[in-house]
């Protein structure tokens with residue numbers, strides 16, 4: 001074991017579940033291995049600064065996070081410039097990172113992985129100076145997330161309820177100008193995705209060649225909504241129709257939108273944007289993995 005002091009960061013509202021079991025089970029594991037235990041509960045206010053103070057005040061050398069993708073993103077931002085490994089206990093409504101790194105479903109196994117020795121140094125995307133660990137997009141999915149965040153129904157059911165009004169109200173397709181180091185294209189798209197990994201939190205494999213530590217991200221131009229192709233992504237089939245999605249690898253990109261378009265990063269709604277500047281921070285975050 002190469003750590004002594006562990007900070008467990010818990011988002012009490014993530015996934016709308018009680019976190020007492022997670023907190024007590026992590027405590028038991030740490031008692032067994034005689035590691036120091038520190039708990040930080042997020043408040044949604046100024047959490048980044050408070051997490052950094054906890055790390056410095058207690059000489060933390062391993063961080064665990066129990067929350068959804070939004071909380072994991074927040075913790076990654078707080079710790080990315082420290083030499084720390086991040087262990088994940090997936091506890092959100094959608095757990096995109098857990099899906100992509102095959103994290104176990106059972107709590108004890110999740111904690112063993114989070115406190116284990118195996119790790120991967122993953123790339124981070126940086127979009128208009130905000131980091132992204134797995135998926136970001138402009139267009140109809142971000143509209144769905146905005147409508148979900150403004151509604152009172154939470155969890156997967158909440159997303160399902162918002163899907164019909166989002167489809168009816170959306171003004172898709174959107175007009176984009178895509179510039180990379182060696183690519184310049186105008187595109188009409190329902191959704192323009194920026195992917196560090198293969199899958200969305202639903203398990204949809206939309207970016208079959210996505211590798212989280214290769215120094216490259218993929219721009220996904222979804223040209224139309226196609227139920228057949230969406231079902232293929234959910235069944236993990238990788239022969240996607242190029243008329244459905246065109247995939248462009250890049251290290252750097254600038255996206256310009258003709259009108260402001262809804263934008264999300266790791267499942268958190270950011271706002272409507274007309275320009276997104278994207279770069280990659282290679283192997284910037286150390287994640288504990290199975």
Ligand SMILES: Nc1ncnc2c1ncn2[C@@H]1O[C@H](COP(=O)(O)OP(=O)(O)OP(=O)(O)O)[C@@H](O)[C@H]1O
Nearest residue numbers: 013014015042043044067068069070071092093094
């Ligand atoms: N104590 C708190 N009270 C209210 N909101 C909080 C608190 N702590 C964190 N948050 C908010 O929780 C959000 C992140 O939630 P996260 O994505 O991790 O979980 P989730 O269950 O997937 O969320 P959602 O139900 O919104 O999809 C952030 O917007 C953050 O500001």
